[in-house]
Amino acid sequence: MGAAIEVHGVSKVFKISQEKPTSAKERVIRAGRIRYEAFHALRDVSFAVATGETIAMLGHNGSGKSTLLKCVAGTLRPTEGRIVTRGRLAALLELGAGFHPDLTGRENIYLNGSILGFSKAQVDQIFDDIVDFSELEGFIDLQVKHYSSGMYARLGFAVAINVDPDILLVDEVLSVGDEAFQRKCIDRVRRLQREGRTILLVSHATDLVRQICDRAVVFDHGNLVFEGKPGESIRAFRDTLTARTGGAPPPAAEEADHTPPVAIDPVTGEMPVINMADDLVPEAAATVRIRHVHVEYPSGPDEDHMLPGQPLELRIGYDASGMITDVAFAVEIFDESGVRLMGTTTDVLEQYIHAVKGQGEVVFGFDHVPLMDGRYLITVVIHTHDGGTVYDQREFEDSFQVMNPGQARGTVYFPVKIEHIFSF
Template structure:
């Protein structure tokens, strides 16, 4: 049986929220902990009784909310910190992309920091010289190589750190959310490089809040929650479980402002009093399936005549991705002047959105866009949730294009 390259055995790690300011305070804290036979009031478990094995060549994603223990797990693997309890075994050279700037001296140039960082990772000067040109070329920082890194942006820090770590021939690569600070081009370059290392058999632990990125890179996912392993399994299954849990939590947090009831009058010239989401039967609901009919109904009241009104909508996914922004003016619908109460509806015959939580904004303004009579910013939510037996078989991305695959055997290229 192959020996794991990383093994966590009943690992726990605690931290203090703040350091003692005096010897007296430290003494009182130590007494408090002994009296309770546990942690003091300013201490918490970042990890608690965590056990797992990672085999050589596995690509494992760590997901979970902030404070779940993901970064602490990587720090334990890289020996930046030691466990409070339990044991962490690591067999192999580790390349770690943890906190930005870790392993760099701010007063040294980029060139000097390449040698410094590589030395901290165990490379000799001769080995660094052999890889130096490749490191610089990958980072694309030739013009700034002799600039002190304290003048680097966060994206430049990430470029240099990533370039060093992937060129020191690590057997284990740790990546902790650092790709989030780079530009899109360099992020894609890094993902491609991670893919190459994966094919070469490098073991990779990858932390990210992007579930799509985790699914595309990782074979297996560990879901951490409050310092414990909540799920461990294939990337697709575990990320779906986590997304469903995350959507439940977000939906519950938004429920008090979901706009189900009428809004009180606020002294405005005109206002949107209610936003309702309807299905094909005209029933109000908050959960839809891909392909279903969706009607967004806006009830309004004009307290005085409103000439040339325009109603608009914006739909965002829960991660902030802007889905669409239709309005009556774009659609060529010229509305009469508003003088009383009424309703306007926006109908989507076939909802193309895939699984996720979506937020709806609504607005009422004049045609020139100079006067905003009312605006509800992401105060209404709905959820798209497809059953396993759904006709829609697509899983990834924002929406389905309803494309059809065909195969032509023997066709020429």
């Protein structure tokens, strides 16, 4: 199967003025003398998307993924390199892109259709489908400058999927709108996938990437740094985030503070008082690393599975290089296909970890695990309370096995009590 999109050595450089004239007069006088700094949004990026493939582009804000999507869409021209696309292309870039704010929704549908090469008669044939999907019947003759972001997303997506695209480009639009509309969009994306359409999307929604993408590429400071399966790419993406927040490698064993492990009550979140005067590392420079992630089954350490509805303990060992008070622990559970089943944090549960120092362990106790037969994967993250800094993370670090005794089928376990009420 050939490539629907080919990206060959693409670089994009923007000129950023180092001086800001304060008036029109100064701007004219200093014309030609203003110094510019080169900003490399993309650096020698190359990859291909096969026909019928769905690929996500991941990366921190400013990493270059949206710039590349615009280059593929043709709204930006690369400074170097070339891009080849094969087939009709429809793009959903940032909200409002391709819409004229002073035109109505109806007029913008015809405007977008003409840009894509459709005649008025051809747009007439798909107009009702576009309006029905967008659910904007009552607002279609309103100027779009009065639309909310959700209404923009509805109309933009409805136009893009109904112009029969061979290639669909999507930039975060699937994350806008209410939950029902998001599901509707994802259902339509799956339909396009079944029809063999090619999809290139930008998203921070890693759950969505796992669900619908065949592969993903990761960008960091304009460079393509990883390409692979969704789970592997998400792990690489999170590694780039950790590096950006100043994450350092774990301390060597001989340099670690070997304070005995501290038992933290998983219910109260209480821990023994630690003398902050004993700290030798300032908190701003301190970090905390995950030492181990361990599942403990209800039947004991020698057990290798559990039954639906039984309790489970997840033990997270850590090693802190100094006293840290801005810290929270997060846990996510996934099935083997990478779909997240649950996620929570010590802060969300209001079981706050007041401080960590040296070596310790945080225990998440699940009284009732409502899962059926299967293997389930565990991801653990240690971060600041606001989530802005990730100290450490382990994706799919451990797993647990649930074995179904055959009392029910499905994914989720519901305890059932049966009563028989009858009369003769």
